[in-house]
Amino acid sequence: MAITIRDVARQLGLSTTTVSRALDGYDDVAEETRATVIQTAAEMGYAPNQAARQLRRKRADAIGYILPAEAPRFSDPFFAEFIAGMGDQAARHGYDLLVSTASPSSKTEQETYARWLHSRKVDGMVLNRMRLQDWRVQFLAQNGFPFVTFERSRDPYEYPSVEVDEQHWFSVLVDHLVSCGHERIAYIGGPDDLKIEADRFAGFTQSMTAHELIIIPELVIHSDLTTEGGYKAATNLLHLDRPPTAIACINDTTAIGVLHASAEFGLAVGRDLAVAGFDGVEGFEHTLPPLTTINQPIYQIACQLVQMLADTLSGNPLSEQHVVIKPVLEIRQSTGGQT
Amino acid sequence: MAITIRDVARQLGLSTTTVSRALDGYDDVAEETRATVIQTAAEMGYAPNQAARQLRRKRADAIGYILPAEAPRFSDPFFAEFIAGMGDQAARHGYDLLVSTASPSSKTEQETYARWLHSRKVDGMVLNRMRLQDWRVQFLAQNGFPFVTFERSRDPYEYPSVEVDEQHWFSVLVDHLVSCGHERIAYIGGPDDLKIEADRFAGFTQSMTAHELIIIPELVIHSDLTTEGGYKAATNLLHLDRPPTAIACINDTTAIGVLHASAEFGLAVGRDLAVAGFDGVEGFEHTLPPLTTINQPIYQIACQLVQMLADTLSGNPLSEQHVVIKPVLEIRQSTGGQT
DNA sequence: TTGTAGGCGTTATCAA
């Protein structure tokens, strides 16, 4: 059995109260007492039982994140980076990170959120991959449960969030394609109910319209944000009688698949065909050719989210409720940019 | 405040005992009583307080995983897939997955393991990226704490694990390079203390020796398992007076960087230079050219690990203590394989 | 400055 506070107290001939307060840094403990307590506790390998502490303090010192994993063999590096960021920042604040997986909008997803909320397993949650109408926002907001999000759904609730002006930056990406001389530009997006799909496609439309270019329906494809999806979508596009000269992808992962399909068609990406992504996942500057993208600091965004959640949980007012991050357009060879 | 079991009991005019037992499926409760209890509890939105339950039951219904994140902007997709697999399987067994991050062998890592163990935040742990001598194995084993690992360290303790015969399969990979006619083969590895480094390099040596080829010291490089590291290592290799004609990489992520460097040197990978990786991360079949690799079912391995841990925790004897997974050699274009 | 005592919500033991 693990060592309890009572064991430490008994060992020292003190009451559990004193030990508890010494360890928690209260100032009504003699310095000398505190010193011995801390030392003895460390020697004995004492660590407070979390369950007991949680029960008493009514908080879990944990934050939750439910990975929107669509399928087995889910390996979008975006999430590795996102989780690493949350984990690091959570640790800095003394929080644990509880992770579960659930298919978006599935029954499992609902059950998991409900269970974590009701059972107080976590003190707050981080959400991303927001949907246009997001039941999670409604559910958490209505239950008064703390949460922060990356991207904002369109639900009429007030909550802290970090976001990127997706529409604007996607239009910047498309502007870049246009400035390279492209007119017949395709778009490979994601599921219709996702906020990023709506925003990024809006950015696509915005830029095309501003340049008086026509959006050709057969060049607009809904895919699933995976490399495999991008590969298939691009294969279809390149089979067309009049294929596009440029393809703007909703994310980097999709773009990788497009690069592959292009190569199979014998096209030199950057010369015969321009390809651009969005996200800026670490390591994707090493694709062939290197991928032009909108680079968002995913790790920092994840840190920022946890920071905001931690502030909320400890009652610190947030200086900014809606943090807007400015990503960077990285022009690389996949759109003919310099090496 | 959340609804407690007492609220439910009061509502029904029953004792908390009966409610608890009805909900937990004990058979000494009248069927009729159970039915009303279950229904009322659901209607009231009751969910057991986890902290109280854990305190009483002396288990957390959670398993832990500490992500060996070396640096910020950590985005190896291997881990996204690994976490997704663990999360899914944990959920199936009613376990939560607690994730933290720590730099390998850092003080933080030690503190986190110690804290989770002593505070009983988790019932068991999953380890990977094992080191040759792994303090984690010693620490957990000596404390009698349940854990499972992917790969085995060389510590003299008995514990359940899943592993791949890394040496054998890396030698298969190198055999393949040799069979393509290569003799001047380079190796880009990882940190010296990692089990996979020792094993995969041993596989390299084994194959080279078997074919009576010379291992040229300047063609053996220690890198850091990242794309960036692979890029730099390959750049150095290709700057040599007599560069290699083939490069075997310790993992896929490293290989991606090698592909990039090769392109910068104007080399057509698959024709001028052969490149091979190891891991088989989902989506990496779409690199340019598609990467020859040893494909391990990462998702399934993660599931299997959690399954074994769950069995251990519930006292089921494991049918196999050391599960050996057979990966597959995927020959693709990066080594001149067929399209 | 230190100790006593009660309770957080649940489950297990024992008695009815």
Place this chain on the structure above:
DNA sequence: TTGATAACGCCTACAA
């Protein structure tokens, strides 16, 4: 079949 009661380990008024 059900209920009273105690205990899990900790924290915190309150008392000393």
